[in-house]
Amino acid sequence: MSVIATSNLTMQFGEQRALDSLTVDVPSGVTGLVGANGAGKTTFMSLLLGLRSPTSGQVLVFGFDPQVRGAELRALIGYGPERNILPADMPAVDFVKHMSELRGMPRSEAKGRASDALWLVGLGEERARALGTMSTGQRQRVKLAQAMASDPSMLLLDEPTDGLDPVQRDEMLSLIRKINREFGIDVLLSSHLLEEVERICDHIVALDSGSLVAQGRLVDLIGDQQGVVVELAEIADYPHAFADVVSQLRDSGLTVSHGDAAPRMEVVGADVGMVADVVRDAIVDANARVVRIETRRRRLEDVFSVGGQ
Amino acid sequence: MNVEMNSEMLEQDTLSASASDDGAEIHDLGYRKFEGERSGLVGAVRSLSWQTIRSILGLGRKGRHKVFPIIVGVVAALPAVVFLGVAIVLGNFGEGATLTYSELFAFSFTAAVLFAAMVAPEALVRDRRDAMFTMYLSTPLTRVSYLSAKVSAVLIVMMTIVFGPVLLALLGWTFVGSGPDGFFNWMLAFVRLFFGSLIISAVLSSIALACSSLTNRRAFASIAVILAIFGGIISSNVLVGDADFSNVYGLLDPIGTATQTATLVLGESTENLDSPPLLASVDSQVVVLGTLAWFAVGAAVVVFKYRKLEAI
Incomplete structure (x- = not known):
C-alpha cells in the first residue's frame, strides 16, 4: 500500500x-x-x-x-x-x-x-x-x-x-x-x-x-554503476598527458568529468573493475603519473541536478 | 480510521527479571507505541484552550509575563473585596447607599478593559509571532476549531474578570440582607448577572481578538484595542453630548452599548438614575442590534484575517 x-x-x-x-x-x-x-x-x-x-x-x-x-x-x-x-x-x-x-x-x-x-x-x-x-x-x-x-x-x-x-x-x-x-x-x-x-x-x-x-x-536511481577518481601529477615533459588520458577514456565509452583547476577526473562505468583496467592502460599510454586513484560510488548528483548541485 | 501499521510494536525491555526475592521488576519502557484511544478534535480544542489560558495568565512563564495578569486581577477584585469588607464590618453599605445590579458591573470595567488591551492580545499574537499557528494546523485542529479554542480561552478569563467581582458583590449584598428575596429570586439574579456578564465579555473579547488579528506585535494590538474602546466612548459622548446628534450614536460606545444590553437582560430601568446612559432613550431592539453589531464586526475581522492567513 x-x-x-x-x-x-x-x-x-x-x-x-x-x-x-x-x-x-x-x-x-x-x-x-x-x-x-x-x-x-x-x-x-x-x-x-x-x-x-x-x-x-x-x-x-x-x-x-x-x-x-x-x-x-x-x-x-x-x-x-x-x-x-x-x-x-x-x-x-x-x-x-x-x-x-x-x-x-x-x-x-x-x-x-x-x-x-x-x-x-x-x-x-x-x-x-x-x-x-x-x-x-x-x-x-x-x-x-x-x-x-x-x-x-x-x-x-x-x-x-x-x-x-x-x-x-x-x-x-x-x-x-x-x-x-x-x-x-x-x-x-x-x-x-x-x-x-x-x-x-x-x-x-x-x-x-x-x-x-x-x-x-x-538503489534503482543510482544503479550499480561505479567508477574511480583519478588525480594526476603535472609533468613538464608530458603537458598533454591529462588530456590524452581523458580522450582515451572517453574513446573507451566511459563517462569522464573533470574541472579546470586541478588534474583530477571522475570516471564512471558499468563495472568498477573494468573502469580501473581502462584507466590504468590510459595512464600508461599517456605517460602520466598518478597522485591518487580511488574507487567512487555513483552519487545521486550524477543522476540529476537539483538544489544547485 | 484504521491505518495499517508497518512496524512491529517496540518490545518492552525488562532490565532485570528480578530485583529482589519478592519478584519486583524494573521495566525500561522507553519510547513505545500508543494503543489507547485518541481524544480527537474535542481533546485538541480543550488542550489548546487550556494552554492559551495558561499562556495569557503567565502561568509557567517568566515573572514579567505575570505582571499584567496580576494587575488586572487586583484591579478586578479590589473594589468588590472592599465592598464585601465594608458590608461585613458595617453590616450595610453605608447610609443611603443603593446600587442596581447593572451598576455592579462598574466593579469590573477597568479590569475588563485592561485585560482586553494588555493581556488578551497574547492569545493570538504570540502564535503568529512564534509560528505556532502552522504547528497547530498540522494537528487535527482546523482554522475554525483553532479560533474556537482561542475565543473560549479569552472568554473564560474575561468572564472571570467581569462576573467574578459582580458575584462577590452579590454575595456581599446577600450577606447584609439587601440581596434578592428567596432562593428563586437569588438564582434569577445570578443567572441574569451571568448573562449580563457574558454579553459584556463577548463584546470586549471580540474587540480584543479583532485588534489582535491585525498585527503580530502585542503593543500595537494593545493600542488598537484602546483606540477602539476609548475612541468609541469619546466619539459617542462628543456626538450625542456636545453636538446634539441622535442618541443612537451612543451605540459607538462598545461598553455603554454592552452594558445597556446587560441592563435589559437584568430587567432594570434607568429612568430614576441621576445621569442615565446615552442609550437610555434608544429603543431596546436597536441597542441589542448595536451589541450584536459590535460582536459581529469583531468576529468578522478575525474570521477574515484567519481565512487568509498562510499556514505553511
Whole structure:
C-alpha cells in the first residue's frame, strides 16, 4: 500500500505554478523529498496535511483524501516545520506534551510520552529547559520529539538538518533513520541536500520548479554503476598527458568529468573493475603519473541536478 | 480510521527479571507505541484552550509575563473585596447607599478593559509571532476549531474578570440582607448577572481578538484595542453630548452599548438614575442590534484575517 499517492497534482498561486501535474507514489520507509529552495517541497507537504486545496489533481495519504479526512489524518502525522521559531519561554517538555495532546494523546499519557520522546532525541536532561535558551541543534531535536511523541504513523520533516553543523547533522540523520527502523514510522524528509538524502533514504522524490525530476528507489536511481577518481601529477615533459588520458577514456565509452583547476577526473562505468583496467592502460599510454586513484560510488548528483548541485 | 501499521510494536525491555526475592521488576519502557484511544478534535480544542489560558495568565512563564495578569486581577477584585469588607464590618453599605445590579458591573470595567488591551492580545499574537499557528494546523485542529479554542480561552478569563467581582458583590449584598428575596429570586439574579456578564465579555473579547488579528506585535494590538474602546466612548459622548446628534450614536460606545444590553437582560430601568446612559432613550431592539453589531464586526475581522492567513 502506498503511503502517499498523487495523481496529476497541480498547485497554482496566481501566475506561479508551485506544483505541476505531479504524479508520485511513495511507499513505506524513509523517502527523501529533494529539490532546490522554491521547488515546491513545502507546498507538497501542506497538501499532504490538507492545509491547502490543490488546484487540480488528487492526493491520497494512507489511502485517504486530506481534504476530506484532514483532521483524522493529521492526528496520525507528526510534522516538523522548517522554521526554527518556537515559544521561547516554554519548557521543552511542556511544548512536546502540548503538541502530543493536540494530536490526540490523553493528558495522563502525554507527559510521560513527552519525556520519553525527549530522552530518545538526546534531550532527556534538558527537558525542563526553556526553548528560547536552547541551541539550533537542540531546537531541531525538540521539533523531532514533538512530531513523534504522539506515536504517528508518518513523520513529515521539513529541512530537519537546517542550521546544524556536520556532527549535529550526522546525529540527526542517524536519529531519523533509527525512528524508521526501530519504530516503523514512515518518514518523508524534505531537503535540498542530495548527500544527506542519499545517506538515509530508501526512496527519492526529486522536484524542480514544481515538476517531478525523478522518483523511485534510491538503489534503482543510482544503479550499480561505479567508477574511480583519478588525480594526476603535472609533468613538464608530458603537458598533454591529462588530456590524452581523458580522450582515451572517453574513446573507451566511459563517462569522464573533470574541472579546470586541478588534474583530477571522475570516471564512471558499468563495472568498477573494468573502469580501473581502462584507466590504468590510459595512464600508461599517456605517460602520466598518478597522485591518487580511488574507487567512487555513483552519487545521486550524477543522476540529476537539483538544489544547485 | 484504521491505518495499517508497518512496524512491529517496540518490545518492552525488562532490565532485570528480578530485583529482589519478592519478584519486583524494573521495566525500561522507553519510547513505545500508543494503543489507547485518541481524544480527537474535542481533546485538541480543550488542550489548546487550556494552554492559551495558561499562556495569557503567565502561568509557567517568566515573572514579567505575570505582571499584567496580576494587575488586572487586583484591579478586578479590589473594589468588590472592599465592598464585601465594608458590608461585613458595617453590616450595610453605608447610609443611603443603593446600587442596581447593572451598576455592579462598574466593579469590573477597568479590569475588563485592561485585560482586553494588555493581556488578551497574547492569545493570538504570540502564535503568529512564534509560528505556532502552522504547528497547530498540522494537528487535527482546523482554522475554525483553532479560533474556537482561542475565543473560549479569552472568554473564560474575561468572564472571570467581569462576573467574578459582580458575584462577590452579590454575595456581599446577600450577606447584609439587601440581596434578592428567596432562593428563586437569588438564582434569577445570578443567572441574569451571568448573562449580563457574558454579553459584556463577548463584546470586549471580540474587540480584543479583532485588534489582535491585525498585527503580530502585542503593543500595537494593545493600542488598537484602546483606540477602539476609548475612541468609541469619546466619539459617542462628543456626538450625542456636545453636538446634539441622535442618541443612537451612543451605540459607538462598545461598553455603554454592552452594558445597556446587560441592563435589559437584568430587567432594570434607568429612568430614576441621576445621569442615565446615552442609550437610555434608544429603543431596546436597536441597542441589542448595536451589541450584536459590535460582536459581529469583531468576529468578522478575525474570521477574515484567519481565512487568509498562510499556514505553511
